[in-house]
Amino acid sequence: MTRAFREMVRIDAHHHVWEVARHPQLWMTPEQDALIGHDQLVGDYVEAAMGSGIVGSVLVQTVRDPAETGEFLELAAATPLVRGVVGWVDLDLGPQRVARQVEAVTRLAGAERLVGLRDQSADRPESDWAAGEAADALFAACGEAGLVVDLLLRPDQWPAAAAAVARHPGTRFVLDHLGNVDFRTSTPARWQSDLAGFAAAPNIALKLSAVAARADSPAAVRRQLPGFVEAALDAFGSDRVMFGSDWPVSSMSMTYAEVVDAVDEALAAVPGVSEQDERAVWGGTAQRWYRLAD
Secondary structure, three states: OOOOOOOOOOEEEEEOOEOOOOOOOOOOOHHHHHHHOOOEOHHHHHHHHHOOOOOEEEEEOOOOOHHHHHHHHHHHHHOOOEEEEEEOOOHHHOHHHHHHHHHHHOOOOOHHHEEEEEEOHHHOOOOOHHHOHHHHHHHHHHHHHOOEEEEOOOHHHHHHHHHHHHHOOOOOEEEHHHHHOOOOOOOHHHHHHHOHHHHOOOOEEEEEOOHHHOOOOHHHHHHHHHHHHHHHHHHHOHHHEEEOOOEOHHHHOOOHHHHHHHHHHHHHHOOOOOHHHHHHHHHHHHHHHOOOOO
């Protein structure tokens, strides 16, 4: 590590696992399939994460299959490191059935570790997906159930989603992967301006996740990440920014330890970052936002 671990809680707020025979990962590109398109098991994750000082995690859905959520809850019950699960419900069944699905997943075995739900909306063609009736029903139902909505978005989907977040002040949201910004085509200042609608809403936090995918190379990630971290902290505050590895997708270009190092270095490079800020980003925000058990 670039700096010795301080006595702080480190939570990975975003990672995946999969067994490809049971749940084919149809979202993968041929390049992704060649590199990570094999079983990625919870034991593999534990081995990678604990070597970097992680003491808790949030396991996030990967496929449009309702069975996956129940399976992930079973894994969480058997894996002390996994403190929370972000599951999935089928919005394509229509808005009238969304609330019933949300209620059903909250009654699954192990549902005390269900902390949120998300749609793989970045794969949807609509830029205004978040303005639709089904999305609106999901946001309302999650608010009623006390669950977080993880937002997986493309940049063109940001405006409609920011408006939806403002319409649902009683629901907690998390914007995954820095909104999927591309460091190659944006700048910290432009990105901060584009996310102003999100930052103005106190009910949304930002995941400092998938950093390995933000630029062409690990060297470029390390070079550009500090500016985006500074912009994120300026816009959202450390109490609304949390770390996530995006393992095993991140392992296409960086090891788990390298991802942690890159974030550690970026935080150290931001002027005025306090130990309290670091504690929030590394664990405190995720614990509070997802209401994770100690």
